[in-house]
Amino acid sequence: MSKALCCYAFESLLNKLDSNTNKIPLSKYYSYFKEDPEKTPSSAPLFITWNKNDSLRGCIGTFSKLSIESGVSRFSLTSALQDPRFPPIRLSEIESLEVSVTLLDNFVAIEDQNDWKIGLNGLKISFEVEGGHYSGTFLPSVAEEEGWDKLTTLYYLLKKADYPVSKSSVSKFYEKGLDEGWLKLIKYDGLKSKLSYQEFDHIRSQI
Template identity: 35%
Template sequence: MNLTDEEKIELLRIARNSITSTVNGEGLPEVEPKTENLKTPCGAFVTITINDSLRGCIGYVEPVKSLAETVNEVAAKSALEDPRFPPVEPYELDKIEIEISVLSPLTRVKSVDEIKVGENGIMIKRGWRRGLLLPQVAIEHNLTREEFLEHTCLKAGLPPDCWKDKETEIYIFTAIVFKESDFKQKTGEGV
């Protein structure tokens, strides 16, 4: 999938409206996808940061809803339901930065050599446990392929070297990643 700048801006608006509405106790807003891309079922994650520090990140790996509906739902969940953080408070709304990662379908790898650090995200699955790290995590933390695999195992609640076990399933995906500040810099105004 290729997204136009207009579609990216629309998704960022959807995420911002969802977060603002739900944090203020108004419930999840309705969305009407305007383009075929936004109507297409697709996995996506919404990441919320304040001053470059993670404040929430939740998403759907599988394409269970339209891209617009997915972003609408996971934006609210990122703000209110990420178990690692307290819910976003209304006073924080002006401080948050929203980043969206639109995921390609998952592909199971036969060899870890197929993983391109910085280009691929990873999902590790073993039994009922699974962990996922987005492609940008490896870049942000300057991780090697092995470190990226280890961190993904830990995210799944598994030993860091579980990726070496043949019982562990490893999947890769790519993502279209964009955030509000990408467009503020280009247009000089907010999304």
């Protein structure tokens, strides 16, 4: 995938947190890496993930198609500053960060809860039970990075959707929901690239 997009995510955050910086355009990073922007989709659903010392520090994205340049810039800030699970990232933390940019594609509704591959497919769930609406997603890399099997992934997907269920009843819950049609489970692909601040800082100094 594109290292230039990762640099641009860092560039957008740095420019927001440090008013003394001038924002380097994405085109400069494309040129540095000799990446052809024509080979990157002009628009796509995307997620930006920030990690600090190998721990999640923020992750927000959208399933709507956005312009890649404006989408990366926008959600690099949203995920860094507005993830309700974490306090906003501060400038003093930036040197400890790693960013991942994931572009999403090939959304397919599945009727079998096991019709997906760990490390390849992300999952998105949505359903309504007793008047409550529940939804959640895991990017393609999550299950593999966490060392989860499929059942464990499906269990934590329900927990992420904030729906209480015991692990022993997970399979039957999905089977019932998919069979009766009130549960939607979608698999999707993701193109992911990641970059540390140290790599970004070195590249930025060369431009």
